Amino acid sequence: MVDKIWIFKNKKLQDDEINSVSLKYRIPRIISAIILNRNIDGEKISSYLKKSISDVINPELMLDMEKAADRILKAVDEKEKITVYGDYDVDGITATALMYQFLSEIGADVEYYIPDRKGEGYGINIMAVNKLARQGTKLMITVDCGITAIGEVEFAKLQGMDIIITDHHTCKERIPESAVAILNPKRPDCEYPFESLAGVGVAFKLILELAKKKDMSTKDVFARYIDLVTLGTIADVVPLLDENRIIVDKGIKSLQNPHRPGIKALFDVAGIAGKPVNVSTVAFAIAPRLNAAGRLGTATTAVELLLTKELEKARQTAVILDEENKERQKTEHTIFDEALEMIAKDPNFEKKKVIVLAHEGWHNGVIGIVASRLCDMYYKPCILISHSNGIGKGSGRSIKNFNLFDALTACDKYLTEFGGHAVAAGLNINISDLEDFEKAINKYADEILTDKDMIPSVEIDCPISEKSITLETAKMLSYLEPFGMGNERPVFALAKAQVVNFAPVGNDNKHLKLRISKNGFMINCIGFGLGDYASVLNNGSIINIAFHININSYQGNENVQLVLKDIKIV
Numbered sequence: 001m002v003d004k005i006w007i008f009k010n011k012k013l014q015d016d017e018i019n020s021v022s023l024k025y026r027i028p029r030i031i032s033a034i035i036l037n038r039n040i041d042g043e044k045i046s047s048y049l050k051k052s053i054s055d056v057i058n059p060e061l062m063l064d065m066e067k068a069a070d071r072i073l074k075a076v077d078e079k080e081k082i083t084v085y086g087d088y089d090v091d092g093i094t095a096t097a098l099m100y101q102f103l104s105e106i107g108a109d110v111e112y113y114i115p116d117r118k119g120e121g122y123g124i125n126i127m128a129v130n131k132l133a134r135q136g137t138k139l140m141i142t143v144d145c146g147i148t149a150i151g152e153v154e155f156a157k158l159q160g161m162d163i164i165i166t167d168h169h170t171c172k173e174r175i176p177e178s179a180v181a182i183l184n185p186k187r188p189d190c191e192y193p194f195e196s197l198a199g200v201g202v203a204f205k206l207i208l209e210l211a212k213k214k215d216m217s218t219k220d221v222f223a224r225y226i227d228l229v230t231l232g233t234i235a236d237v238v239p240l241l242d243e244n245r246i247i248v249d250k251g252i253k254s255l256q257n258p259h260r261p262g263i264k265a266l267f268d269v270a271g272i273a274g275k276p277v278n279v280s281t282v283a284f285a286i287a288p289r290l291n292a293a294g295r296l297g298t299a300t301t302a303v304e305l306l307l308t309k310e311l312e313k314a315r316q317t318a319v320i321l322d323e324e325n326k327e328r329q330k331t332e333h334t335i336f337d338e339a340l341e342m343i344a345k346d347p348n349f350e351k352k353k354v355i356v357l358a359h360e361g362w363h364n365g366v367i368g369i370v371a372s373r374l375c376d377m378y379y380k381p382c383i384l385i386s387h388s389n390g391i392g393k394g395s396g397r398s399i400k401n402f403n404l405f406d407a408l409t410a411c412d413k414y415l416t417e418f419g420g421h422a423v424a425a426g427l428n429i430n431i432s433d434l435e436d437f438e439k440a441i442n443k444y445a446d447e448i449l450t451d452k453d454m455i456p457s458v459e460i461d462c463p464i465s466e467k468s469i470t471l472e473t474a475k476m477l478s479y480l481e482p483f484g485m486g487n488e489r490p491v492f493a494l495a496k497a498q499v500v501n502f503a504p505v506g507n508d509n510k511h512l513k514l515r516i517s518k519n520g521f522m523i524n525c526i527g528f529g530l531g532d533y534a535s536v537l538n539n540g541s542i543i544n545i546a547f548h549i550n551i552n553s554y555q556g557n558e559n560v561q562l563v564l565k566d567i568k569i570v
Contacts, residue, residue, distance in 0.1 A: 001532050002379070004566050005457040006493065006546060009037040025049055030468070031479045034461050034490050047242075049479065051249040053222055057242075059209040062202075063190040068164045068181035069209045071139065076108045080138040084112040085124060086303075087144040087199065088294030090235035090287045094228045095143035095166075095200035097306040102207045102225065106214060111137075114299040117365050121393065122426055123419070124152040133159035140164070144199025144232075146179075147171055147186075148419045153178045166202045168238075169419055170405045194242045196486070200232030201247065226251045227263060228306065234279055235287035237423075239486025248482045252277055262305035265318035266290070279484045289318070292325035295365030331363050335370045338362075339384065343374075353445035353454065354407075355382040356438040358394075358431065362386035368395035368424070375399060379456045381407070381445065387431045394427045396420075401453045402445065411440040458546045458566045464492040466521040471560055474549045489548050491565055494518065499541040504534040514564070516543070524552070527564035542570040 013036055021032040025045060035041075040048050047055045059065050075082050082103060086096030096112050103110040115121065115128055123145045129152055132140065139162045146153070146165035153163050153176035165176060166183045175182055183202055185192040197205070204225065211221045230251020233244055240248055255277045258264050263286075267273040270285040293302035305317040342357050343349050355374055367384040375382040375397040381404060385394035398404035403422040408415065414437035418427040429437060464473075469492075483489040497516040505513045512527035512534055525547065527533065537543075545567055552561035 001536070002456060003568075005452070005455050006566070006568075007457050007459045008462070008493070009459060010462045011037055013037070021045065027479055028473075028476045030462075030464075030473060031476055034480065037461055038487075048245070051246050053218060053246065053250065055243070056208075056218075056246055057192070057194055057205075059205040059212075062183055062185060062192040062205060063187060064181035064183055065206070065209050068166075068183055068206055069213055071162060071164060071180050072103070072108075072141070072206075072210060073213060075139045076103070076106060079109050081136045082108050082110040082139045082141060083132050083137040084110065085128070085132075085140050085142045085145070086112060086114045086299075087122065088114050088117050088299035089144070090290045090302075091199045091232040092144035093290055093294065093299050093302045094232035094235075094306065095203040097303050098200060098207065098225055098228045098232075099141060099143055099203050100303070101307060102210070106210070112300075112303060114294070114303065116298060117294055121364075121428070124149040124156075126152060126155055129156045129159065129161070133161050137161055142166060143203045144168070147175060147182070147184055148417075150174055150176045150178075152176075166199070166206055168197050168199045168202050170421055172409075172419075194244075196239045196241065196244060198229075198233040198236040198238045198244070200229050200236075201238070201244065204229045204247070222250055223254070227254045227258060227260060230255065231263075231282060231286065231290070234282040234484065235291070237283075237485050240279070240482055240484035241486045245482065245487060248279065248484065252279065252282075252482055255282070260306060261311040261314035262308055262318070264311070265305070265314035266321070268315070269318045269322040279482050283484075288328070289321045289325045292321055292328045295328050296324045296331070296363070328366060328369075331366050332369050335359075335362050335366055335384075336373060339370060339374060343378075352442050353380060353449050354438075354441050355380050356385070356434075356441065357383075358385035358387055358392055358434055360387055364393050364395075368397070368426075371395050372397040379454060383427070383441075385427075385429065385431075385434070390431050392429045392431050392434065394429060396425045396427070398423045398425075399453075400457070402449055407441055407444050407448075410444045411437055414440060459488075459491060460493045460546055461490040462492060464494060466494060466497070466518040466523070469494070469521070469523055469549060469560060469562070471551065471558060474551045474560055477549065491546055491548060493544065493546050495544050496542055496570060497523075497545060499537055499539055499543060501539055502534060502537050504531040506531065509534065512564070516545070523560065523562060525562040525564050527567065530564055530567065533567055536569065537567075544568040544570060 018029050018032045022029050084096050084099045086092040100112045141164045143166050147167040147169050156163050157178045162180045164181045165179050171186055185195045230248050233247055266286050272285050290302045293299050308314050339357050364386050367386055371382045371384045381398040381402050383394050383396035385392040396404050404425045405420050408418045414433040416428045497518045500515040500517050502514045505511050509531045512530040514525040516523050546565040547562040550561050550563050552559050
């Protein structure tokens with residue numbers, strides 16, 4: 001039980017402001033208030049609510065877009081061999097399948113290549129470039145990687161190979177100038193108005209530009225490929241705002257009745273076939289199974305699954321990925337337990353603001369997931385490093401107010417390589433430098449993070465009265481979907497409710513079932529991960545709660561259920 005900070009977003013909106021938006025867009029007042037509290041105003045409101053393909057940003061606004069499209073079409077026309085070079089996570093896998101399928105369908109001589117996570121590591125490598133050059137590749141298109149590969153791109157150029165980079169990771173001071181074109185909305189010299197596309201999103205913008213040059217319908221391109229773009233966008237946990245919101249809205253609708261045999265097969269093995277699909281479905285049922293291929297095996301298996309037109313082959317491959325995902329879960333539990341043991345033995349752990357743990361032989365494909373769990377558990381940035389023969393490969397996750405990429409940049413003299421984002425990053429390090437690196441990043445954190453930054457917070461959209469907690473209100477919230485990072489499911493607060501009864505539930509009593517009342521209104525609640533509160537609550541306790549409003553369906557009946565985010569005993 002952690003005493004979290006509650007941060008209220010409400011801007012003390014005026015009634016006439018809320019009413020004006022409600023009348024103009026014909027939406028309920030509570031929806032208007034939430035939208036305005038999220039700093040969505042003016043013309044942004046229309047786009048936010050409509051989620052129309054017509055509001056997708058013109059691809060030509062991305063620097064080097066026309067250069068990239070023209071070079072690809074030249075390669076297609078002249079039958080030059082093209083290789084799509086991807087990454088082994090879901091973002092890279094879907095981007096690879098997307099680019100490969102589109103280029104195949106416009107007549108390109110194209111293949112794809114994804115490096116082995118364990119043997120080659122992330123991004124472009126010299127051995128792969130050499131191999132592809134010998135096999136006749138004249139144009140390489142990277143997806144979800146390449147922005148830091150300066151030496152590798154120069155080497156490719158010497159081998160007579162042109163490279164187009166499509167990436168979305170944060171740029172360092174130098175970018176690979178030897179590339180024919182670099183598509184990355186995070187380039188400092190790029191004026192593209194939305195920086196938060198996933199890697200598959202950047203690849204999709206290139207495809208939209210190619211389609212336009214081939215006189216293909218944007219609507220048709222969306223219909224054929226939006227499922228892949230959506231899978232990668234959700235899995236990479238980019239903000240579901242602006243055109244990401246449009247992509248995911250259209251993609252979720254497409255996934256309700258998937259047209260790809262591979263996705264149908266994944267739905268079957270995940271036990272979700274025929275059930276409603278939402279962002280959580282993709283994030284927790286589909287993405288882990290696709291990710292398992294690149295984590296424990298080869299990511300090309302997942303690409304093949306997404307591209308196959310044979311349902312029986314898709315079913316066989318989906319079963320393999322499901323088994324690999326189960327094996328990944330076992331490996332994850334082992335590493336997590338070992339990490340907890342290392343933390344328990346560290347007498348200085350409480351003083352450190354950044355968790356840095358290294359262990360020989362930890363699986364490179366799983367340490368990022370464990371780092372994320374530890375980050376959530378202790379609310380500290382966390383970097384886990386697997387090492388062998390003195391060389392370490394690490395994966396990190398971070399908290400609000402601590403930009404992990406900036407932190408690694410500040411400590412780069414101890415690293416041989418690094419890259420990533422504000423909240424997630426990867427690195428390579430000589431283990432002989434590990435102790436100095438840990439000291440350096442913690443010193444940096446001491447200067448950046450305050451004591452308040454180390455306390456988790458709950459952002460609350462607005463207080464709500466008990467009489468407004470209704471089935472109708474719960475259904476109204478669909479105006480705000482799709483929910484995800486940057487466009488989170490609304491959190492409400494109710495003050496001074498009385499506990500009627502409660503009980504810990506679930507494995508190891510991890511969760512809390514609760515019934516509350518206020519002014520005659522009786523409301524059911526569930527608190528996932530809040531089982532420890534059963535030791536401090538009593539029937540009759542007065543509490544303030546922060547929560548989502550959900551609809552609980554059972555045997556055809558629908559009821560409101562609050563999903564608790566936090567409890568404060570008054």
